[in-house]
Amino acid sequence: MYSFLQLTTNEWLKLAKKRGFFIAFLIILLMPLGIAVVVKSFLEGTELGYVEFMQSVIDINGGGTLYLFLCMIYTASLVSGEHQLGTIKLLLIRPHSRSKILASKYAALLVFNIVLLLFALIVSFIICIVFFGMQGEGSMIDVWKTVLYTSVNTVMYTSIVFMLSVLTKSTGATIGIALCLVFVSDLAVLLLAKYEFAKYLLFFNLDLRMYEEGGVPLMKGMTLGFSITVLAAYLIAILATSFYVFKKRDVA
């Protein structure tokens, strides 16, 4: 366990010591700041509650998209970067199994997702308090629900990025394909909704907000349990593929 933490520390440092690391945090800081400034100066008298504000900063259809992109871009190089730098050769000749090394990279990905999300929450809370004061209705429970929906969406997408990074060994290709997938997903939902099999597709199950009160499932017969099962199946397949390929690969 200790050695796994050490490996994860290594992976985290490889991300964090990059020169532009702070930029993601800067963007996540500027986004709510911008919104607050605009609202304050142009929509006079608008009262913003902190629950509502925090939700909008991380919601899948709001600032959550930006958060998702940042997570995808920052973790895209986790595996491919080692291949492109050639450091993979020095990394894999240590007394640790390849599975453990890949797992530590996945752990670093999750840590990054969590850290950036927490940062977004804290920053948006503080900004809201500063600009609009402690007010508004709703409780933190609603914020946590949004955190959950956004996290499910982000973990699925970043896991795909992770797999692409293993498969393509190229950071550019990984980011390119992943961004395409994000844009294609909405289109796919639109075009394929008439087919029964579509409910088994990943894209149809990513947004769990459809099971909220007042929400409408994308297709008949879809339930929260169904979607969670489908997502879990996809996640297992994505990770199994990544680990299998990484373990078996000849590293040239």
Add this chain to the structure above:
Amino acid sequence: MSHQQDVVLQLDKVTKKIGKQTIVDQLSFEVKKGEIVGLLGPNGAGKTTTIRMIVGLIGMTSGEVLINGQSIRSSFSKAIARVGAIVENPEFYSYMTGWDNLKQYQRMIPSITVERMKQVVDVVGLTDAMNKKVKSYSLGMRQRLGIAQALMHSPSILILDEPTNGLDPAGIREMRDYLKTIAQQEGIAVLVSSHLLSEIELMCSRVVVIQQGKFVHEQLIGGAQIQQDGNEEFNVLVRVNQLEQAKQLLVGREELQFIQANELTNELEIRCKDEALANYIHELSAHRISVYRVVEVKRSLEDEFLTWTGGNQIV
């Protein structure tokens, strides 16, 4: 068996096929403690592929690699824990400092202390560069950082793939000196690959020659040759006062092979083993033939190399 204990690295019929191509073919050799062994072969001979298999970066089609008796296939972690290596160029996280790079590898092996890291950095002469980003390092400095990285965990064997590639003559000399010092100080085995005979000659105590993935020849080099067991044949020039008579004494003797005679200098070149030579000289004395000189004829390694590889396929 003490012999077995001394063997640090053992390759047994290691083979790598990619598609229909056989890149390494039934390659077997050993490296013992304290030896610097050169893996010599022209570009494309399969040196890098062999080293990749030794360290488990690529799989073997068949055969076995043992490091201190542990199989790299079935006990990867145990086997690799005793290996320090650089495969092709030493690549680092260029946006980090030299020290941060080394810390990466230290975290992967719990037994490495900061003192040990500093000691190794000192051995390779990088103490002053530790706080600089690796992207500002010269190739020579990267090679040395590579060696530091490979030595930190006190391995039993150091494996370097063309360590002098891209270095200038001064850098090459420096690298050679480092390797010799390290092999002595750390008392470890070293395997170095190269396509340059001259380099192997200066650095190694033994050379394993491969060509097109196949074992071609194995040979002790330089001072190490003296330690041979007397069963090796060598050429020797014998200067005598009566050339013809000396030549007659060779007739009918299997163990003494006549090579040539030089009537101007009264010299006879023969090929034989230690004992045969001693007997021959007794014989000469018994026939009252004066022996003025006995000199070994050393063919340059390069000449021999050409015969091993059957021609001019190498530098």
